[in-house]
Amino acid sequence: MRIFNTLGRSLQPFEPLGSTVKMYVCGPTVYDEVHMGHGRTFVAYDLMSRYLKLRGFNVIRVQNITDIDDKIIKRANDSGKSWEEIVDVYSKSYLEALDSLKVKVDLHPRVSMHINEIISFIEGLIEKGHAYQTSSGSVYFDVDTYRNYGELSNTAKNLWSQGEESVREKKHPYDFALWKASKPNEPFWDSPWGRGRPGWHIECSTMSTRYLGETFDIHGGGMDLIFPHHENERAQSESMLGHPWVKYWVHTAFITIKKEKMSKSLGNIIPLKDIIKKWGASTLRVWFLSSHYRTNVDFSDESMEQAKSSLERFRNAIAVLRSVIKEGNISYSSERGIKTSNKVLSIYQKFLTSMDDDFDTASALASIHELATLVFTEIQESRDFLSSVLAMQVMENFNSVFRVLDEEINANSLSLERIVDNILEVRKTLREKKMYEASDMIRDALMKAGIKIMDSKEGSTWRLE
Missing domain, CATH: 3.40.50.620 (HUPs)
Incomplete structure (x- = not known):
């Protein structure tokens, strides 16, 4: 970093x-x-x-x-x-x-x-x-x-x-x-x-x-x-x-309005509570984080609309991923699915690289947009469970930092037991294909959620911490 x-x-x-x-x-x-x-x-x-x-x-x-x-x-x-x-x-x-x-x-x-x-x-x-x-x-x-x-x-x-x-x-x-x-x-x-x-x-x-x-x-x-x-x-x-x-x-850095710094003398101060009421906290967070923190950013309704559209796109991507995961088709992952999974991991690495570079949120958001495009163009069509689980995990990690998708992330109505059992099957597939980075990423994410994975020669089991 x-x-x-x-x-x-x-x-x-x-x-x-x-x-x-x-x-x-x-x-x-x-x-x-x-x-x-x-x-x-x-x-x-x-x-x-x-x-x-x-x-x-x-x-x-x-x-x-x-x-x-x-x-x-x-x-x-x-x-x-x-x-x-x-x-x-x-x-x-x-x-x-x-x-x-x-x-x-x-x-x-x-x-x-x-x-x-x-x-x-x-x-x-x-x-x-x-x-x-x-x-x-x-x-x-x-x-x-x-x-x-x-x-x-x-x-x-x-x-x-x-x-x-x-x-x-x-x-x-x-x-x-x-x-x-x-x-x-x-x-x-x-x-x-x-x-x-x-x-x-x-x-x-x-x-x-x-x-x-x-x-x-x-x-x-x-x-x-x-x-x-x-x-x-x-x-x-x-x-x-x-x-x-x-x-x-x-x-x-500063927020400007029509390229002028907000100040009482100019009468262009916008109370925080008013802008939250008008646009919503998640849209405002997306807008704040769409620019690098050391860069001045000019406020306008048009830029807020763009942030709102970005948030909606991320929400739609999660809806697609949830529907694929809910189907639970874990018995087979095609070569196309494996390639898509590797693309997901590559995108996540871009996200981390951007954030490691002085918290470059603008580039990090671009990576999540790239992931959303992958969801809409490949995962939605292939219905591949493996890449869907990985993509959902990336979205959850993204949200743990940006905190703009809490409602969507937490809206999954699947039972905990079914979710974890399905994820263990995904890990098994990943380990068989020697995709250990992806396997470890899932294990660590579950650990943060309070779920301990225990691997053995006979397979993997889990329990709540």
Whole structure:
């Protein structure tokens, strides 16, 4: 496998630090509805974690919720509501959107639940000489104490502006806030520096190391987070820890509308829940994954119609495969059937090769379209059981990663006993023809489904794990 690392801007072999791949993804600041751009990012990292699991890795993914921030406070003040009310409404909406999109996150830490850890992190930076307190009670990171600053984003020093207020009290205009002294009508927590609240960047450094340790494999988010957010996270984390922090920095590209980036100023933001309601979660996932995650993609109804057509084609292919498998004609497989089976395996290898190449979902989907064509042009006519079972297994593996065909995959009404017995007959045929790769693929798939195959000289039996 290869993965594109923003740090160094190159494709690199994927070699995890340990037996479990640890991934941290920057989640939303919950002051408004999450939009399509957020959705693309969430689905991209969901797919990555699912594919890594298909490839045999253990994965733990943490995606935070920023529930205290300037934007939340402003929204609360403008609406006359408390910041807690704002957070509750939009956190609920965000989690509902994830559930609709079948995005699985292992841990969803919230900033407001980790204030003590954040304070401890800041104290450590001060002790090490990387941060300083000002007379106002704010604390800043001293950027000049971290010699690799700007390396992640490839940003020149004259462009290090943080876009923060209170520049006058900083040692350098490009230093950034770790702790913000409280202002009137703002939420606050007590700290060694007085009442205040965390800066944005320190939150993710604290929560990621809290749950994933002092080094982890993948840190992800949208490309708009590379600078200053991820640059600042890396600076303060490595300054605190004294060693490299994240191995692979991964970033998703933007969604545009009529070639313009979505933004509130242009009024072209599309809430995620609205687009799910209009098109359905599976169609939206197909659309998100029809383009490589590092490529900007332009939204249009026409492109959504194409995604809808692709999904329908995959559903029809599964219907054909199910009908052939249900017939259960396993007594004979013609030379044509064997050739078709080899084509299925070749297509699956293309799928894996594409996904191994920096999660190239566009090429991977092309492979599944090729499989659908094979189903419609050869398997539907030949009614070959062997190639049908293999093709169905490829579709199931595809769906375990893309999660767009759950209803169709799970709709098989055949009894478990009949299914497994028929599949064992297929494995027997494969082994007799020395097609061991296909045989092992079926065995491993059954094992993942909780069915253990026991091979012996007398034949194969099975039991539930």
